[in-house]
Amino acid sequence: MSPDTLAFLAAFLIWTCLLIYTLTGLADYGGGIWDLLAFGKKADRQQALIRRVLAPIWEVNHIWLIAVVVLVFTCFPKFFAWYSVELHTPLTWMLVGLVFRGACFVFRNYEPTNGGWNRTWERLFGIASLLTPASLGVCLAAVLTENANWQSAFAFSVAALVVAHGSLLAATFLVTETDDPDLQNTFRIRAILTGCITACLAGVTLYFAKSEAPRFFKGLTSGWDAILLHQVAAATGAGLLASLYGKRDSFLRPLVGIQTVALLAGLAVAQYPFLKYPQFDLFETASPPSTLVWTLGIFAGGSLLLVPALVLLFSVFRPHQDVLLEDR
Amino acid sequence: MNATFLARLAMGTSLGFHILFAVVGMSLPVLIVVAELRFQRTKDPVYEKLSYQWARGLAVLFAVGAVSGTVLSFELGLLWPGFMAMAGPAIGFLFALEGFAFFLEAIFLGIFLYGKDRVSPTLRLACGVGVALMGNLSAIFVTLVNGWMNHPVGAVFEEGQLIAHDPWLILTNPSGWQKVLHMVLAAWSAVAAFVAGIHAWELWRDRESRFHRVALEICLLVGIIPTLLMPVTGHLLAENAAHEQPAKLAAMEAHFQTERRASLWIGGIPNPDTQTVSYGIKLPGMLSLLATGSMDGEVKGLNSFPPEDRPPVRVPHFAFQIMVGCGSLLALLSILSLDRLRRGGEALKARWFLMAVVAAAPLGLIALEAGWIVTEVGRQPWVIYGVLRTQASVTPVAADPLGVRLLGFLTIYIVLGFTVIRFLRAYIQETRRLSGGTEE
Numbered sequence: 001m002s003p004d005t006l007a008f009l010a011a012f013l014i015w016t017c018l019l020i021y022t023l024t025g026l027a028d029y030g031g032g033i034w035d036l037l038a039f040g041k042k043a044d045r046q047q048a049l050i051r052r053v054l055a056p057i058w059e060v061n062h063i064w065l066i067a068v069v070v071l072v073f074t075c076f077p078k079f080f081a082w083y084s085v086e087l088h089t090p091l092t093w094m095l096v097g098l099v100f101r102g103a104c105f106v107f108r109n110y111e112p113t114n115g116g117w118n119r120t121w122e123r124l125f126g127i128a129s130l131l132t133p134a135s136l137g138v139c140l141a142a143v144l145t146e147n148a149n150w151q152s153a154f155a156f157s158v159a160a161l162v163v164a165h166g167s168l169l170a171a172t173f174l175v176t177e178t179d180d181p182d183l184q185n186t187f188r189i190r191a192i193l194t195g196c197i198t199a200c201l202a203g204v205t206l207y208f209a210k211s212e213a214p215r216f217f218k219g220l221t222s223g224w225d226a227i228l229l230h231q232v233a234a235a236t237g238a239g240l241l242a243s244l245y246g247k248r249d250s251f252l253r254p255l256v257g258i259q260t261v262a263l264l265a266g267l268a269v270a271q272y273p274f275l276k277y278p279q280f281d282l283f284e285t286a287s288p289p290s291t292l293v294w295t296l297g298i299f300a301g302g303s304l305l306l307v308p309a310l311v312l313l314f315s316v317f318r319p320h321q322d323v324l325l326e327d328r
Numbered sequence: 329m330n331a332t333f334l335a336r337l338a339m340g341t342s343l344g345f346h347i348l349f350a351v352v353g354m355s356l357p358v359l360i361v362v363a364e365l366r367f368q369r370t371k372d373p374v375y376e377k378l379s380y381q382w383a384r385g386l387a388v389l390f391a392v393g394a395v396s397g398t399v400l401s402f403e404l405g406l407l408w409p410g411f412m413a414m415a416g417p418a419i420g421f422l423f424a425l426e427g428f429a430f431f432l433e434a435i436f437l438g439i440f441l442y443g444k445d446r447v448s449p450t451l452r453l454a455c456g457v458g459v460a461l462m463g464n465l466s467a468i469f470v471t472l473v474n475g476w477m478n479h480p481v482g483a484v485f486e487e488g489q490l491i492a493h494d495p496w497l498i499l500t501n502p503s504g505w506q507k508v509l510h511m512v513l514a515a516w517s518a519v520a521a522f523v524a525g526i527h528a529w530e531l532w533r534d535r536e537s538r539f540h541r542v543a544l545e546i547c548l549l550v551g552i553i554p555t556l557l558m559p560v561t562g563h564l565l566a567e568n569a570a571h572e573q574p575a576k577l578a579a580m581e582a583h584f585q586t587e588r589r590a591s592l593w594i595g596g597i598p599n600p601d602t603q604t605v606s607y608g609i610k611l612p613g614m615l616s617l618l619a620t621g622s623m624d625g626e627v628k629g630l631n632s633f634p635p636e637d638r639p640p641v642r643v644p645h646f647a648f649q650i651m652v653g654c655g656s657l658l659a660l661l662s663i664l665s666l667d668r669l670r671r672g673g674e675a676l677k678a679r680w681f682l683m684a685v686v687a688a689a690p691l692g693l694i695a696l697e698a699g700w701i702v703t704e705v706g707r708q709p710w711v712i713y714g715v716l717r718t719q720a721s722v723t724p725v726a727a728d729p730l731g732v733r734l735l736g737f738l739t740i741y742i743v744l745g746f747t748v749i750r751f752l753r754a755y756i757q758e759t760r761r762l763s764g765g766t767e768e
Contacts (some may be wrong), residue, residue: 060394060434063427066401070427073405073412074420081413084405088725092733095402099740102395106744110388110751287417294421294495302428309435316443 001293007286009296010075011275014068019264021064023169023257026136026162028061030170032101032129033163034190035122042186049178050170051108062098074295075287079280083139086148090135097132100124130163137162143276144267145213154208161205164198165260172240172256176249188244195241202233215277219270229266233259332722334730335407338737340704342399344697345741349393351696353433354467354512355519355550356386357460362546364453378543381759382523386459387441388751390434392744397430399737410721411711418483418493419473426469433462464512471511475504478703478713479572485715503568507703510561513554514699518692520551521658525689526756528682535677539759544676544685548669552662555692558655563618569706570619573713574628576706579639580648581615582608583629590615590627595649598641603631639708647701654695661688 031050038046073080084091104125137159142150149155171191175184209217220226236259243251275282286292360382367375401423405412436458443452476483482497483490524547531540569577577583582598582605583590592615596608613623620627630638661684668675675681711718723730 060431062398063431063434066398067427069401069405070420070423073416074424077413077416077420080405080416081409084409084412085723085725088406088723089729091402091406095399095406096736098398098402099395102391102398103740103744103747106388106391106395107747110391287420288493290493290495291417291420295424298421298424298428302424306428306431306435309432313435313438316439316446 001289003286003289003292004283006289006292006296007075007283010071010286010292011282013296013299014071014075015264015268017064017067017071019261021061021068022165022260022264025061025064026133026166027169027173029101029129029133029163030166030168031174032125033167034170034174034187036126036129042182045180045183046186049174049180049183052177062102065098071295075292076275076280076282076285077287079275079285082276082279083143087139087142087150090138090142090150094132094135094139097128097130097135100128101132104128133162133166134159140267141213144209144216144271146215146277148276149212152208152212154205154212157201157205157208161198161201164194164201165263168194168198169256169260172244172252175244176252184249188247192241192244195237195244199237216270219272220266223269225269226266229262229269233262233266236262329727329731331725331727331730332719334727334734335722336718338730338734339400339403339407340701341734341738341741342396342403343700345745346393346396346400347696347700348693349389349396350463350467351515351519351693352386352389353393353463354460354515356382356389356523357456357463358516359520359523359546359550360386361453361456361460362550364456366542366546368449368453374539374542378539378546381755382543383441384755385752387437388748390437392748394430394434395744396741407723408711408721409723411716414488414490414716414721415477415712418480418490418495418498419476421495422469422473422476422499426466429462429466429469433459433466436462464515467511467515468508471508472499472501472504474703475501475507477711478507478707479503479568480712480715488716503572506561506564506568510558510565510699513558513561514692514696517551517555517558517658518696520547521555521661521685521692522689523547524551525686528685528689530756530760531677532679532682532686534760541676545669548662548665551692552665555655555658555662559659562652562655567619570627573706575630575633575637575639576644576703577619578628578630578633579641579706580644580702581627582641582645583615583627584631585629586626586632587629588616588624588626589613590619590625590629592618593645596645598645600630600641637709639706644702644706647698647705651695651698651702654691654698658688658691658695661685 035047035050038050104121107121108125138150138155140162141152141155141158142148144158145152145154168191171187171194174187175191178184178187206217206220209220220230236255240252240255240259243249243255271277273282274280275285360379363375363379363382366372367379436455439447440452440455440459443455447455476498479501481501481503482494484492524544527540527543527547531537531544534540566577569580582593582596584603589612591613592611593605594609594611596605596610598605616625616627617623619625630641664681664684668678668681707713709717709719711721
């Protein structure tokens with residue numbers, strides 16, 4: 001296998017882990033936001049549903065993010081060193097959000113008796129759910145911009161877009177996870193609203209990209225691949241709103257899933273072949289072939305072990321069953 | 329306080345915090361599996377109960393360990409970008425291995441903890457074994473990273489760049505595996521001692537409790553052999569240091585002059601300015617004997633290295649003395665425990681013995697932290713030994729923001745620590761209500 005192929009595979013693996021993280025971890029954060037925004041008579045039931053569906057058994061959805069970190073410092077170490085310095089501040093905020101969320105999970109689920117702590121942890125949980133996706137967003141924006149500015153209008157709109165998309169994912173999943181028609185409607189409305197907001201934010205982001213990230217803007221709007229992905233994202237978005245409105249729930253997950261794939265693929269296509277323009281061309285920045293072979297090999301072998309283990313785990317805990325996290 | 333020192337302090341506290349939970353993940357599953365095996369063999373409900381209570385503790389400690397581990401994975405880049413840029417291609421794959429081991433551990437733990445009514449007892453036990461195996465594996469991979477930092481085998485450096493490396497040599501680094509052995513034994517010993525201390529305390533309060541008696545028994549059984557083996561593995565490590573990191577050996581032994589028939593210091597306060605050691609017990613020729621196998625062997629002194637290559641002396645020396653002291657006391661306790669176990673019956677419940685176990689409870693963990701201080705402070709000024717200096721690998725972020733960061737994370741660790749203690753105390757209270765002082 002040529003060094004270039006290896007480098008491409010490594011970058012593709014990173015992209016895949018980022019995708020899985022978006023569909024799992026980011027959705028978790030979206031759930032946290034709905035938790036924060038739960039109001040009205042049905043607030044308790046909303047929160048109970050969120051806790052049941054999106055509070056994972058062992059809180060390791062962020063491992064996909066760790067996989068991204070490990071892959072980047074192994075396969076593209078100079079790029080890793082660059083962004084660790086340049087984006088030190090937003091990365092620290094992202095870490096704070098991750099830690100708060102992990103800690104809140106511990107406190108919520110392992111509190112031996114119902115202590116009075118829960119109120120504080122709820123608030124912290126909500127803050128964490130905004131902090132991490134927003135930080136991720138500005139870091140992403142900086143990587144897409146030539147001057148690596150994480151505090152531009154473009155960066156903030158990307159941050160808002162990431163938060164919105166996570167919330168959309170969460171709301172959509174929640175609609176499909178409950179049989180209670182009242183709760184379904186609550187989240188249906190929220191999903192539709194968030195879908196519209198996300199669409200607007202996408203437009204705003206594109207607008208700012210034109211002046212602040214021109215190369216990225218050009219990559220997004222020219223070339224058949226980028227334009228096709230754009231159309232897929234738009235079509236699935238519209239389809240999602242229509243399905244939500246028309247209560248065709250079986251379409252929801254595939255649509256939002258495909259849309260997420262299209263969005264992230266569009267990002268990759270627009271950036272290609274750079275991890276960061278202009279210093280880090282993915283082929284020139286990659287680690288030597290021995291590193292890439294071992295790393296890709298470990299991921300391939302590890303996945304072979306992991307997939308049956310995950311299948312076992314999910315077969316043991318089928319959805320729609322109440323999982324007792326702690327015998328009380 | 330300069331940026332390098334603050335970064336070292338930040339990394340050190342993160343590691344020091346995380347390691348407590350990591351070793352629990354290595355050792356407690358072993359205790360649980362023993363309890364489960366005994367239950368399957370004897371069908372005695374006390375073992376089932378014990379396994380359940382230990383598993384509850386493991387769950388919360390595992391979750392906190394995952395949080396602190398996340399911090400470390402970020403801090404590698406946030407604090408040491410220079411190190412990661414150079415070392416990433418060489419040791420990154422070890423972190424990939426660790427990640428998979430951790431993920432599998434989490435999955436097995438989930439099935440073990442919550443799958444009681446949903447999977448067969450055999451499969452559940454297999455998952456328990458899986459947790460133990462993966463927990464130890466992930467620690468092994470991380471320790472191998474450190475092994476390479478201290479002895480960068482299989483790598484060619486030129487003009488401050490890593491130009492070639494061999495992953496297989498890095499994976500099979502003998503210095504790394506010696507450290508691995510010592511670390512795994514240390515984890516089992518330290519955690520068994522601590523858990524034994526908790527149960528010994530409870531047994532003291534309620535001497536009729538069968539629950540706590542069998543718990544204590546299992547802890548002692550698991551902990552004794554590792555504790556007694558550690559002086560051997562420790563000695564091997566010191567011999568390794570004599571060859572590969574003589575400056576580190578000199579620092580931890582407070583050995584200033586290169587000489588034959590070098591003396592071993594027990595205790596003592598090193599004075600780097602005057603190059604003397606005060607108040608210690610001096611054993612002539614013993615350092616040469618231990619380090620080289622012969623009393624006439626030459627042991628390099630600290631002042632044979634240029635000043636900029638010398639590690640600090642006081643911290644490694646104190647830490648080393650603490651580690652050996654605690655380890656020796658635990659070894660003594662292990663021998664006493666063997667005697668108690670051999671006598672059987674009520675021998676374990678002897679008041680003096682229970683007191684000793686309670687008093688010894690923190691010693692293993694203290695030795696663990698002290699040992700890591702020896703090897704990491706003794707490694708200075710290098711982050712890749714002989715190749716890259718710590719100062720050259722640190723982030724260019726200024727000292728003040730680093731200081732603020734450090735304070736913030738210390739606060740988080742303190743809060744997490746207190747919460748963990750609160751939870752564990754509550755769990756222990758619950759076992760008191762359950763056992764109620766009767767045959768349970």
